[in-house]
Amino acid sequence: MVPAAVLPAAAGAATPTRTVSVDLREYAIVMPARLRPGRTTFVLHNKGRFPHNFTALFGPVRFRSGDVPPGRTVRLTVSLVPGAYLVGCTVLHGGHLAQGMFTLFTIGTRRHGSAVWHYP
Numbered sequence: 001m002v003p004a005a006v007l008p009a010a011a012g013a014a015t016p017t018r019t020v021s022v023d024l025r026e027y028a029i030v031m032p033a034r035l036r037p038g039r040t041t042f043v044l045h046n047k048g049r050f051p052h053n054f055t056a057l058f059g060p061v062r063f064r065s066g067d068v069p070p071g072r073t074v075r076l077t078v079s080l081v082p083g084a085y086l087v088g089c090t091v092l093h094g095g096h097l098a099q100g101m102f103t104l105f106t107i108g109t110r111r112h113g114s115a116v117w118h119y120p
């Protein structure tokens with residue numbers, strides 16, 4: 001076990017981890033539509049009566065929380081890069097997706113005529 005004091009500073013330590021609160025419930029994911037790039041901790045609150053999860057279905061970075069039991073809070077830290085992300089709950093082989101439990105968030109913008117996502 002190495003004492004924390006002798007560990008080198010983590011790469012990107014100058015940019016603190018951001019925290020984004022996400023509510024999971026029947027049948028919606030409630031969160032901001034625009035986020036910033038970088039290390040981000042999603043704080044997932046299951047405010048519903050059933051298990052739910054937070055899974056990247058599309059996007060430049062893939063992540064998944066695993067199922068969050070009702071009434072519980074789980075943290076998921078991801079290094080986000082610019083682009084569009086479709087996130088959803090995959091519980092019941094997509095049963096919750098079919099009920100509309102998905103949302104889109106974006107990081108940065110894609111100017112008309114440009115193929116490149118960027119963040120000013």
Ligand SMILES: [Cu+2]
Pocket residue numbers: 051052053089090091096101
């Ligand atoms: Cu769900």
